[in-house]
Amino acid sequence: MQITLNTPLDMHLHLRDNEMLKTVAPLSAQTFSAAIIMPNLVPPITTKEEVKAYKNRIKEAIGDENFDPLMTLFFKDDYSYEFLKEAKNEITAIKLYPAGITTNSEGGVSSIDSESLKNTLEAMSELNIPLCIHGESNGFVMDREKEFVPVYEDLATKFPNLKIIMEHITTKDSVEALDRHPNLYATITLHHLLVTLDDVAGGMLQPHLFCKPIAKRYEDREALLKIALEAHPKVMFGSDSAPHPQHAKEACGCAAGVFTAPIALQVLAELFEKHDKLDNLQKFVSDTAQKIYDFKPAEKIVVLEKKPFTVPAIYDTVVPMYAGEEISWSIASIS
Amino acid sequence: MQITLNTPLDMHLHLRDNEMLKTVAPLSAQTFSAAIIMPNLVPPITTKEEVKAYKNRIKEAIGDENFDPLMTLFFKDDYSYEFLKEAKNEITAIKLYPAGITTNSEGGVSSIDSESLKNTLEAMSELNIPLCIHGESNGFVMDREKEFVPVYEDLATKFPNLKIIMEHITTKDSVEALDRHPNLYATITLHHLLVTLDDVAGGMLQPHLFCKPIAKRYEDREALLKIALEAHPKVMFGSDSAPHPQHAKEACGCAAGVFTAPIALQVLAELFEKHDKLDNLQKFVSDTAQKIYDFKPAEKIVVLEKKPFTVPAIYDTVVPMYAGEEISWSIASIS
Numbered sequence: 200m201q202i203t204l205n206t207p208l209d210m211h212l213h214l215r216d217n218e219m220l221k222t223v224a225p226l227s228a229q230t231f232s233a234a235i236i237m238p239n240l241v242p243p244i245t246t247k248e249e250v251k252a253y254k255n256r257i258k259e260a261i262g263d264e265n266f267d268p269l270m271t272l273f274f275k276d277d278y279s280y281e282f283l284k285e286a287k288n289e290i291t292a293i294k295l296y297p298a299g300i301t302t303n304s305e306g307g308v309s310s311i312d313s314e315s316l317k318n319t320l321e322a323m324s325e326l327n328i329p330l331c332i333h334g335e336s337n338g339f340v341m342d343r344e345k346e347f348v349p350v351y352e353d354l355a356t357k358f359p360n361l362k363i364i365m366e367h368i369t370t371k372d373s374v375e376a377l378d379r380h381p382n383l384y385a386t387i388t389l390h391h392l393l394v395t396l397d398d399v400a401g402g403m404l405q406p407h408l409f410c411k412p413i414a415k416r417y418e419d420r421e422a423l424l425k426i427a428l429e430a431h432p433k434v435m436f437g438s439d440s441a442p443h444p445q446h447a448k449e450a451c452g453c454a455a456g457v458f459t460a461p462i463a464l465q466v467l468a469e470l471f472e473k474h475d476k477l478d479n480l481q482k483f484v485s486d487t488a489q490k491i492y493d494f495k496p497a498e499k500i501v502v503l504e505k506k507p508f509t510v511p512a513i514y515d516t517v518v519p520m521y522a523g524e525e526i527s528w529s530i531a532s533i534s
Numbered sequence: 535m536q537i538t539l540n541t542p543l544d545m546h547l548h549l550r551d552n553e554m555l556k557t558v559a560p561l562s563a564q565t566f567s568a569a570i571i572m573p574n575l576v577p578p579i580t581t582k583e584e585v586k587a588y589k590n591r592i593k594e595a596i597g598d599e600n601f602d603p604l605m606t607l608f609f610k611d612d613y614s615y616e617f618l619k620e621a622k623n624e625i626t627a628i629k630l631y632p633a634g635i636t637t638n639s640e641g642g643v644s645s646i647d648s649e650s651l652k653n654t655l656e657a658m659s660e661l662n663i664p665l666c667i668h669g670e671s672n673g674f675v676m677d678r679e680k681e682f683v684p685v686y687e688d689l690a691t692k693f694p695n696l697k698i699i700m701e702h703i704t705t706k707d708s709v710e711a712l713d714r715h716p717n718l719y720a721t722i723t724l725h726h727l728l729v730t731l732d733d734v735a736g737g738m739l740q741p742h743l744f745c746k747p748i749a750k751r752y753e754d755r756e757a758l759l760k761i762a763l764e765a766h767p768k769v770m771f772g773s774d775s776a777p778h779p780q781h782a783k784e785a786c787g788c789a790a791g792v793f794t795a796p797i798a799l800q801v802l803a804e805l806f807e808k809h810d811k812l813d814n815l816q817k818f819v820s821d822t823a824q825k826i827y828d829f830k831p832a833e834k835i836v837v838l839e840k841k842p843f844t845v846p847a848i849y850d851t852v853v854p855m856y857a858g859e860e861i862s863w864s865i866a867s868i869s
Contacts, residue, residue: 337749340736341676400735401675404744404788413735416674449785451853453739518786 202477206498207484209234211366211386211437216240220261222515223442225371226461228266232499235269238294239303243273250289282320292329300335301411311350313357320358329362344412345372353378367439369412371422377433384491386437387427390457395420406453407518428474430482438463444516460521462510468503468528502530535840541833542819544569546701546721546772556595557850558777561796564602567834570604573629575636578608579858585624613656622690627664635670636746646685648692655693664697679747680707688717702774704747706757712768719826721772722762723794730755741788742853763809765817773798779851793854797845803838803863839866
């Protein structure tokens with residue numbers, strides 16, 4: 200059995216910098232045509248010049264691979280219309296982090312209210328720059344995303360012309376909010392379609408499945424799976440593939456992030472086939488994102504086949520999801 | 535400031551075996567007068583002879599320390615009245631594990647219903663042997679204890695003369711059940727009085743705070759804290775101190791258990807002082823347990839004083855809770 204994916208896109212990706220960038224960027228560049236690159240470096244990417252320089256480092260890391268890094272700025276509430284108008288040529292979106300909510304987000308927004316963010320968000324609306332949000336409150340870990348839904352809804356209502364992407368959603372509350380506002384969209388990761396908190400902490404503790412937002416309950420996973428499998432027109436694949444070196448994961452104080460980039464398409468094929476929805480995978484991993492972001496990426500044809508593949512135990516220093524395990528789909532060809 | 539504790543008791547303790555036993559047993563024996571010793575070795579302790587042999591190994595590990603290991607059997611539903619009558623001289627209680635629910639519980643009970651356990655539980659009632667239970671269902675990790683409460687209540691109703699100890703309770707549901715049945719009692723650990731799931735997985739993932747049952751929500755911790763601080767007459771301190779070597783905790787697939795034995799009394803003093811309830815600590819760590827289990831342990835006087843103490847980073851191979859951190863109470867003298 201085979202499936203041909205035309206121009207796969209990863210709408211939420213962490214490539215990091217320096218040695219880690221050199222390890223992980225080629226892996227995404229191999230199988231994806233383009234990806235939205237997160238700006239939470241240390242320090243975060245907040246100027247046009249930093250965007251350009253980071254993009255060049257990515258290009259260098261991937262060599263002559265046919266891959267388009269879609270750059271983002273780290274949201275600051277003092278970005279002016281003029282600043283954004285200039286930056287617009289270099290970026291695809293702006294990523295908003297509540298301060299301190301995840302890896303390298305210390306410089307994020309400490310109070311997300313529509314009034315204090317008004318100038319910047321109105322400028323983004325006018326310039327048609329999408330706003331990507333890591334939507335979590337600073338409440339109890341299992342409630343953080345649910346508690347953030349009213350913030351999404353307030354922003355969506357006050358800025359009706361702003362495209363708001365609820366990044367890496369993990370709860371049925373977010374799924375339900377999606378259909379209440381025409382300008383709310385979402386990305387869903389691979390791992391949140393597969394695991395619940397039981398997989399992270401229900402048996403032995405699994406640091407390589409620990410991420411933010413943390414995996415939730417079964418009914419949440421079901422809600423995510425439903426809209427992904429049906430290729431809901433407002434939902435895109437975004438891996439949130441987030442590499443950390445093994446020593447930072449298997450440690451006292453383990454960093455958050457699941458590394459899925461090199462196996463994402465194969466496991467998605469496995470999952471969609473299992474639910475008899477392979478026909479919808481093209482929309483979930485490419486077509487819907489092109490419509491929402493209104494762009495035309497360079498073509499890349501990835502043929503997947505149902506043939507066992509043993510996931511490497513480690514990629515350089517990074518342990519992937521399913522390390523050492525056999526998955527049932529492989530990449531047959533890329534052109 | 536000082537407090538004198540008369541005969542501190544740890545009513546739920548894991549001492550393991552072999553090298554680990556030699557590391558941890560002396561640490562508990564130093565500050566506690568006696569402790570209920572869990573039987574989940576590999577294989578579990580299920581005969582009188584195994585109890586005696588294990589008790590001897592513990593005695594050997596602690597040398598001439600004044601410490602009484604209160605032994606337990608690993609519950610099996612085929613224990614007969616005759617078997618238990620003979621075993622009674624060697625044991626203080628019997629511990630029931632649902633099969634597979636925690637470390638070394640594979641041989642536990644696969645179906646806990648009052649009918650299939652009837653013969654053994656009636657024999658225990660008649661012989662006045664308390665039943666200690668690890669009360670978790672095999673459901674979603676945050677719901678397991680709540681889902682087990684009806685099982686506790688069914689057993690408490692059907693066997694009104696059986697003393698049932700709800701071990702290491704972590705939820706307000708269990709706290710509420712405690713007062714509904716005269717023959718339900720509970721132990722509470724140190725760590726469940728201090729942490730919630732936020733401490734385990736809300737920031738970086740903290741393997742040394744990962745345990746079973748997993749730490750729950752703030753309202754659960756509040757409910758536990760309330761009955762511990764007020765020295766509720768059905769609630770005893772049981773550390774559930776559960777050592778694993780560092781390599782098994784800081785790993786891909788981290789074992790469940792928090793190691794608190796060597797710091798438990800000091801941190802309890804800190805906690806009870808903070809809430810202005812130091813006067814109730816004696817009941818929580820000794821008097822109540824003596825009443826519930828109806829026994830008179832050998833006297834040991836432990837004087838604690840408010841004086842900073844830096845917790846060792848490691849005890850041999852085992853990382854304790856608060857490793858390397860300063861706590862505000864120390865042990866002044868033991869006699």
